[in-house]
Amino acid sequence: AQSVTQLGSHVSVSEGALVLLRCNYSSSVPPYLFWYVQYPNQGLQLLLKYTSAATLVKGINGFEAEFKKSETSFHLTKPSAHMSDAAEYFCAVSVGGSQGNLIFGKGTKLSVKP
């Protein structure tokens, strides 16, 4: 069965520091993987997606994620945090390739200190 684990419910970084949000997945089929961001009082916005093409995926707002099959990981990174990056981030895996429903992790809340 497919599942997603996000390590760390809260992550705090200083402005300008590296952002690293961890996601590990379990999937019995080649996974489709996603990162979403949720700003306060808003819905989820798609940041980026991995659909079996390039293993390094670039998304919006300077974020990127690398698919590592050997580690079953899809960690989200940004070289330099901005105050506007403060939000909750969700990793998700599709349960049936491109046509399956999504299973979401429990989320990681990112705080950015000035």
Next chain:
Amino acid sequence: DADVTQTPRNRITKTGKRIMLECSQTKGHDRMYWYRQDPGLGLQLIYYSFDVKDINKGEISDGYSVSRQAQAKFSLSLESAIPNQTALYFCATSDSRTYSGAQYFGPGTRLLVL
């Protein structure tokens, strides 16, 4: 802009009342979903619909029902609301033709059951 809209954005109701949350989209997507979000639990799938005549239960469908009135409209009903249905509810859509599996979310409805 093509979008996913939800009404109402906020709702307070009493235990035992029947309420309906509505979702409409102008994206032209064929698939629609209802999720609930509770703090620390991520998103849980309530119901999903792959087209107007195809409606399926998700992982937490008890106490909920849905209606797909048209390709663009998908409503969620709480037949007899109870306090533990207090949550943030999201509608989402996806397009089966794109083969990416990505879902696009509305802004959410915050429901409080007293």
